[in-house]
Amino acid sequence: MFTGIIEGLGAIAAIQPTGQGRRMVITSDFDLKGTRVGDSIAVNGACLTAVTLQDRQFSVDVSPETLQRSVLGKIKIGERVNLERALRLSDRLDGHLVSGHIDGMGVLRERKTLANAIVITYAVPASLARYMIEKGSVAVDGTSLTINRCDNNTFDVSIIPHTASLTTIGLKKVGDPVNIETDMIGKYVERFVVGSRSPDPGETDAKGRIDMAFLAKSGFI
Missing domain, CATH: 2.40.30.20 (Elongation Factor Tu (Ef-tu); domain 3)
Structure with a gap:
């Protein structure tokens, strides 16, 4: 981890x-x-x-x-x-939990240099974009970043000069591929919800299943 x-x-x-x-x-x-x-x-x-x-x-x-x-x-x-x-249990968790299991690749679509930040747009396959949410976390080439905007299979992040100078993000050009690991929490939630919609053949007891109605009733959505 x-x-x-x-x-x-x-x-x-x-x-x-x-x-x-x-x-x-x-x-x-x-x-x-x-x-x-x-x-x-x-x-x-x-x-x-x-x-x-x-x-x-x-x-x-x-x-x-x-x-x-x-x-x-x-x-x-x-x-x-x-x-x-790898993270030790005694370490501070300054970024977010990253498994090191790459989900796929994205492409650097655009970069804009502002006064105190670099705004970078990445394009990703739809299979990865589904896990992107604004203010959520994503790892790009292993770097923990916060998503500022996501739409139409693209997302934006803002990089401060310090981060750009200490990582490969500052070296990447438009068109370069990057590793993407989406937030593992979103993947687990989807697995539980989707899995609960498809009970085993012959299952009739819905007790204990997690579905959209259960999440709404419990105040999660």
């Missing part, structure tokens, strides 16, 4: 095919003291396991599923990546 607060940047130092997957070697800009082989590290938001570790360099194995679903399948040697080590 992660917070979406990026610790620092790294660079892809090597990419080696491993069957249908790949092993990637990453050089971190910051000290990895306290990190051990087997620890989880989010690379552009994707939760990966450190399989080797030496000084500021570590390697991870990337599965075919992660390559297909995330920007890691298109990444090249030398590219910069966001890095965050």
Whole structure:
């Protein structure tokens, strides 16, 4: 589990095919003291396991599923990546709960530089847009962000210069792909509601089921 607060940047130092997957070697800009082989590290938001570790360099194995679903399948040697080590129970939760399981990819559609912020518009598939709500949370390349506006499969976020300088967000250009992880709470709520609408064959007792009528009666909607 992660917070979406990026610790620092790294660079892809090597990419080696491993069957249908790949092993990637990453050089971190910051000290990895306290990190051990087997620890989880989010690379552009994707939760990966450190399989080797030496000084500021570590390697991870990337599965075919992660390559297909995330920007890691298109990444090249030398590219910069966001890095965050896994959350400890004693840590402050400054962002939001991020699982490190990428839902899909979006595209940077537009960016506007204002006096004290950068407003960025991302386009996402409808399958991801359904989980976007204004003032809700989203992780873009692993960075915890607040959604300012969402409509027609796009959403806006405002980035302060500090965040842009410490993450890959400041390096991205219009047309660049990004990893998207939607808020896990919304996905769980949908699963409970949709699942309760489709009882098992032969089920006649609705007691204990959660549906829209139950949520309305209980004051949730």
